[in-house]
Structure formats: C-alpha cells, structure tokens
Amino acid sequence: MKDRENIPKATIERLPLYYRCLDKMDTFEDVDVVSSKDLGGKLDIPSTQVRKDLSYYGEFGRRGVGYNVNELRKSVGKILGVDRIWPAVLVGAGNLGHALVNYKSFSMMGFEITHVFDSDSAKIGNLINGREVVSVNDLGRIVQENNIKLGVIAVPTDDAQAVAEEMVESGIKAIWNFAPTRLRVPEEIEVKNEDLAVGIVSLIYHLSWQEEIEAKGE
C-alpha cells in the first residue's frame, strides 16, 4: 500500500462512491464479480481511473476476470474505516439537524449520530428518531464518557465557532460543519465544511453562463 499521505484527494473522494456501489451489488443485486469497466460505468468514472484508484491500496481483482464484489466491498470498507460504526454528536436540533439524524444512508457509511444537543430549552427533551435532545451543557461529559471523536455542527452561523471550540475541548477530533462559516480550530482537528450555499453557486454560474451564450446567439 502506498503511503496514505501521497494518495490524491480525488481518489479518496471516489472511494465512498465505489463502496456504495459495491455494497449495493453485494447486498441487493447478488453480483459476484465486476469489471473495472462495469464498476466505472455505473459511476461515470473511466475504467483506467477505477484501476488506478484501487491500485494505491493494493492488488485487487484478476486481470481479464474482474473483482470479487464481496471481497472488494470489504477491502474498500476497511480502507475507508466504515467497517465499523463511528458514533457522532450533533449540535443543533433544527430542521437540518432533524434531516441529518433521519438520513438513511449514513449507517452504511459507518456513521451514526448517537447524541443530539441544543441550547434551546424548548427543544431539549424532544425526541428525534428515538434520540432525546440534550442540553449542550452536557456535551463535554457525554463526548468523554462515550469516547466520541466525531462532531456535527448544524447551528446558526453565529453560534458555530463557540460550538466548535466546545467540541474540541471535549475531545472531538473531526468536525462536520454545516454552518456557512470557516471554523478556527487547532491544526490537528479535521474539519469538513458542508457549505450548502457554495454548492448552488456552481449551478447558478453555469446557468448564467448559458444565458450569456444564448444572448450572444453563439
């Protein structure tokens, strides 16, 4: 296996796509063997790229035969760390928090929101998908008692930095941030910003460019 530090980010981002596709084939479609061409075809990824991505992690499959679906699913799952369940705390029990707790595809990805927090006393005590909303004052204690490493921030922008700091202090090592703001955290903390407004802009950029082209009659 290549040193993980030298593996391209784009490869890492494609692994979950392979994993979900393999999981579906293995669990629901009863497929035993898949070629890099077929796997790539389902995901709009060239077969050469599929083979290159997987080759960073070892030798899988047999030339001219393909990959054993069950074995490759397990291997990719292990690489991703989704062969176990990582519990996570969520702060922010609003609509987005609800949507995240109810999101069905997370468990397959080795992720489960086990505790939900809010600072709003009107929300504390409510149940979301069987989880009781707890006061954010209990965050540190619960993170430590349960040795939780993952935190999800779904609070309004102005509260996000304070929540991030509490998470870091509690022992959280990786933060998934849905608030549209850049968090300032120590370097060793991994942050993934899920900045929804940025997602839409690429579409608007495309649409506005299309209109410009049409207006010019090109």
Next chain:
Amino acid sequence: MKDRENIPKATIERLPLYYRCLDKMDTFEDVDVVSSKDLGGKLDIPSTQVRKDLSYYGEFGRRGVGYNVNELRKSVGKILGVDRIWPAVLVGAGNLGHALVNYKSFSMMGFEITHVFDSDSAKIGNLINGREVVSVNDLGRIVQENNIKLGVIAVPTDDAQAVAEEMVESGIKAIWNFAPTRLRVPEEIEVKNEDLAVGIVSLIYHLSWQEEIEAKGE
C-alpha cells in the same frame, strides 16, 4: 477575460467564498479596501492564489493598494450570476426540504426556492416558510409558467430519478440533487450532487487513519 471553459474548477469553487467574504465586509464591516493577503487570510487561501483566481476574469484592484471592496463584490457577484435572484423549485417537503427552504444564506447567493412540491397528500397544502406545498403533478405547469431553470431534489433515493426526469421534461436546466444516487439526465443538464454520506466518509477515513497511526505508536 479568459474563456470560461478554460478556467480551473477549483477557481470557480473559490469564487463564492470570495463573494461571501466581500459581501460581509461591504455590508456589515464597512471596509473600503482589502488586499489579496487580507482577503486570502480570512479564507485560508494564499494571496497569490487570490490574485491568480481573480485575474482569470479581468483586472481588479491596484498593485500596492488592494481591491475596492464594493466594486470587487459587484464584479464577482456578476461573474457568479448572483447579482440577480434565480428562482428554484424544490421537490420533497421532508426535513431536508424544510431545512433548505429555511436556509438563510441562499438569497445572498442569488438563489431562492420559490415553489415546493411533494407527492404525499398529507404534506400538500402545508406551509413552509410561507410557501405552500403543492402536488408534484403541478410541477411542469409551474416551472413553465414561471420560466424556472433550477430544480432541487430532496426526495428519497428511489424517487429521485423519476423526479429528475419530470424536471427535465418541464424545462429545468440545472439540478441540485440531495438524494444519494447518480441521476441519468441529458448531457446538457447540469447536475450538482450534494451527497451527504460522501462528506462524512472523508472524516471517517481521516479518523481511522489516525487510530492506525496511534496503534502503531508512530
């Protein structure tokens, strides 16, 4: 201006970050002039990168002085197409749909969900942030009457492809897809997949790698 087709994707993805930062400085912080170093500093982007990104679109700012915040905000907004409001239809009035309709940062990004649809008769007629949930049977008519180009999919995975096809048939040109599945649509339709489970996997990958390193005592 360089031909838009040749501008790196990473540059395009940074533009909304610049825009939001400039908008904040212009609207709330009363800043008149900003250097590429200060602008980059707020976003963890090197000043050389800021200058390079902006240079694709023309000449902004004055060497040794910096950028006029108000002018640059307007210019970047125009490039992004967010200098006007793009109306969008949303299909799926569940928790995620609610969260998206209520998301506050969209309007600044030139995006507004003007119509909400669902197929569930129990949801039809409900109000979300002042918008009435309408039967998905009316999608085509409303898209055409209002000349809407943008569609947002927030339905369960199994319904997403059918919704995408209805959107395309109605005249939608760009789809923002929150269902964890790849949509098959004509080539000229722009799709942005907002695949939440993929987001978390990069964090889990990081955590699992960290644990491996710790276990090895490295």
